[in-house]
Amino acid sequence: MVKHIVMWRLKEEAGVEDARKIKELLERLKDICEGAIEIEVGIDTLKSSQSFDVSLYSVFESKEALEAYNTHPEHLKAVDFIKSVVCERIAVDY
Numbered sequence: 001m002v003k004h005i006v007m008w009r010l011k012e013e014a015g016v017e018d019a020r021k022i023k024e025l026l027e028r029l030k031d032i033c034e035g036a037i038e039i040e041v042g043i044d045t046l047k048s049s050q051s052f053d054v055s056l057y058s059v060f061e062s063k064e065a066l067e068a069y070n071t072h073p074e075h076l077k078a079v080d081f082i083k084s085v086v087c088e089r090i091a092v093d094y
Contacts, residue, residue, distance in 0.1 A: 001037070002060045002093055004069075007052035009088040018085040019043045019054050025078035026056055033072050035065025052090070066093065 010018060023041040030039040038059040044051045060066040069075055 002063050002066045004056070004058045004060065004066055004091070004093050006056040006089060006091040008054045008082065008086040010053040010085055011087045014085040016043070022054050022078070022082055022085070025081060029069065029072070029075055029078070032074050033065075033069045035061040036069060037061060052088075054086075 008022070020043070023043060026041050027039055030036045036058065038057070040057045042055045042057070044053050044055075058069075060069060
């Protein structure tokens, strides 16, 4: 099992609708990508200086399932949108 966690900061001009679209695009991948056990996206409500705006918590059956998710055409569409509205990204896989 592999856990994949990502957090993003939105660009100043991006808003809550962009965060909601990220959530929608990523969460629907659970039913599309084989080997995805769990995909949960959270939108920050605290808005502190240390906060990231959007977070992804996902679990995959294996490293291979995570790699398949990363290259899935629907995931790549989501990535294109995400890159257009974020200014910073951090991630960890374990």
